[in-house]
Amino acid sequence: MKKETHIAIFGSGNGTNAQRICEYFKENPSIKISTIITNKKDAYIVERAKNLGIPSHYFNRSQFYSSNNVLSYLKENEIDFIILAGFLWLVPQNLLESYPNKIINIHPALLPNYGGKGMYGMHVHEAVIANHEKESGITIHFVDENYDEGKTIFQAKCQIDASDDAESLAQKIHLLEYEHFPKVIEDVIINYKHNKNDK
Numbered sequence: 001m002k003k004e005t006h007i008a009i010f011g012s013g014n015g016t017n018a019q020r021i022c023e024y025f026k027e028n029p030s031i032k033i034s035t036i037i038t039n040k041k042d043a044y045i046v047e048r049a050k051n052l053g054i055p056s057h058y059f060n061r062s063q064f065y066s067s068n069n070v071l072s073y074l075k076e077n078e079i080d081f082i083i084l085a086g087f088l089w090l091v092p093q094n095l096l097e098s099y100p101n102k103i104i105n106i107h108p109a110l111l112p113n114y115g116g117k118g119m120y121g122m123h124v125h126e127a128v129i130a131n132h133e134k135e136s137g138i139t140i141h142f143v144d145e146n147y148d149e150g151k152t153i154f155q156a157k158c159q160i161d162a163s164d165d166a167e168s169l170a171q172k173i174h175l176l177e178y179e180h181f182p183k184v185i186e187d188v189i190i191n192y193k194h195n196k197n198d199k
């Protein structure tokens, strides 16, 4: 049995969370970030992967939704868990079936509020500020066939001050993400291994 747990990170954008996760697990002997996968060829996350020395893989819409391209790639690389870090497409059924409770997303708000199609990145923070919310936060959750609806694993909150705008809120949220996301991923994997050994 292989001892290492292999993770694939999916991302569509800047990739700061991806980088943070890679750095967090760099010295970990049992959890390895094996690959960074993207649907945006020119996303900065690809550059980050290169700088981190981690292989990356690009796929387009038809490869994702109408072929086994991505699933085959994951299997070839013996991927155990998928982490969505700023990844904006719905995950197709073939991946959901192959990775039950093993696909984890981070959302930059307190779900079930400010989730769903079109609610990503700055759009979320702009909506939260426009509604004069007093707090926001992050939600880390398992992924299902709908946007932002899978079972919540973890939430953390931050206060919104009168002086905050969408930009400053985004910065607060990113700090929460960097603090918690890698640790929550580690906990999920440890729990999974623990439960498996109990059976």
Ligand code: GAR
Residues within 6 Å of the ligand: 011, 013, 014, 015, 016, 017, 018, 085, 086, 087, 088, 106, 107, 108, 119, 120, 121, 124, 173, 174, 177
């Ligand atoms: C993160 O804030 C993440 O929560 C959000 O996109 C940002 C990606 O930043 N994800 C979503 O909005 C998903 N609905 P990053 O590429 O710098 O990690």
